[in-house]
Amino acid sequence: EPEVTQTPSHQVTxxxxxxxxxxxxxxxxxxxxxxxxxxxxxxxxxxxxxxNEISEKSEIFDDQFSVERPDGSNFTLKxxxxxxEDSAMYFCASSDRQGAYGYxxxxxxxxxxx
Amino acid sequence: xxxxxQSPQSLIVQKGGISIINCAYENTAFDYFxxxxxxxxxxxxxxxxxxxxxxxxxxxxxxxxxxxxxxQFSLHIMDSQPGDSATYFCAASTIQGAQKLxxxxxxxxxxxx
Numbered sequence: 296e297p298e299v300t301q302t303p304s305h306q307v308t309x310x311x312x313x314x315x316x317x318x319x320x321x322x323x324x325x326x327x328x329x330x331x332x333x334x335x336x337x338x339x340x341x342x343x344x345x346x347n348e349i350s351e352k353s354e355i356f357d358d359q360f361s362v363e364r365p366d367g368s369n370f371t372l373k374x375x376x377x378x379x380e381d382s383a384m385y386f387c388a389s390s391d392r393q394g395a396y397g398y399x400x401x402x403x404x405x406x407x408x409x
Numbered sequence: 410x411x412x413x414x415q416s417p418q419s420l421i422v423q424k425g426g427i428s429i430i431n432c433a434y435e436n437t438a439f440d441y442f443x444x445x446x447x448x449x450x451x452x453x454x455x456x457x458x459x460x461x462x463x464x465x466x467x468x469x470x471x472x473x474x475x476x477x478x479x480x481q482f483s484l485h486i487m488d489s490q491p492g493d494s495a496t497y498f499c500a501a502s503t504i505q506g507a508q509k510l511x512x513x514x515x516x517x518x519x520x521x522x
Contacts, residue, residue: 299452326508328508328509330510336514336515337415337498337512337513337514337515338453338498338510338512338515339512340509340510340511343508343509350508351508351509353509386452386453388452390508393508394441394502394503394504394505394508395441395443395500395502395503395504395508395509395510396441396458396504398455398510400445400452400453400454401452402450402451402452403450403451403452
């Protein structure tokens with residue numbers, strides 16, 4: 296079964312450093328998403344991306360965050376200057392259709408900011 | 410308005426019993442209600458979903474009951490098995506327009522053998 300692949304599985308970074316989280320969506324999918332889950336809390340929407348531009352973003356997704364699809368296969372989330380409160384599990388998801396149908400989530404990247 | 414409230418936070422059920430998890434929403438524009446199952450170290454995986462034009466949907470041991478007037482929906486797991494032990498999230502979205510999922514807080518389900 297096709298999978299969404301995320302790397303690394305765990306990243307530790309110092310406060311103020313930039314991090315890039317990488318995702319390889321399912322190959323024929325056109326809609327891409329990032330969500331995050333702070334430990335023990337609910338999964339929260341960050342951003343959706345389609346046709347090389349952001350479709351929607353949450354209030355969490357401020358100027359410190361950016362997304363990019365640098366080539367035909369990768370989808371990245373960049374956090375420019377990490378804060379302690381950015382520590383969370385970050386999930387990438389992709390879908391082959393508009394709407395919440397057919398999401399496939401990756402296994403996540405656990406980001407720890409120290 | 411965008412919240413989805415889920416209860417209970419944790420649930421312990423004996424093997425063979427029925428597990429019931431409840432969710433309530435506020436935004437009447439929501440028209441897609443999925444349930445996700447998450448095992449430790451993994452991403453959420455779609456379990457079952459319902460649209461508001463039906464009051465119940467069953468897939469194997471998993472059933473969603475939907476009450477549009479009360480703005481509530483619930484997941485029932487019949488004949489619960491130890492392999493069902495996981496965190497379950499309800500979510501809501503709109504089919505048209507916004508594609509984001511609004512998740513509930515999650516329920517950690519433990520099935521005792």
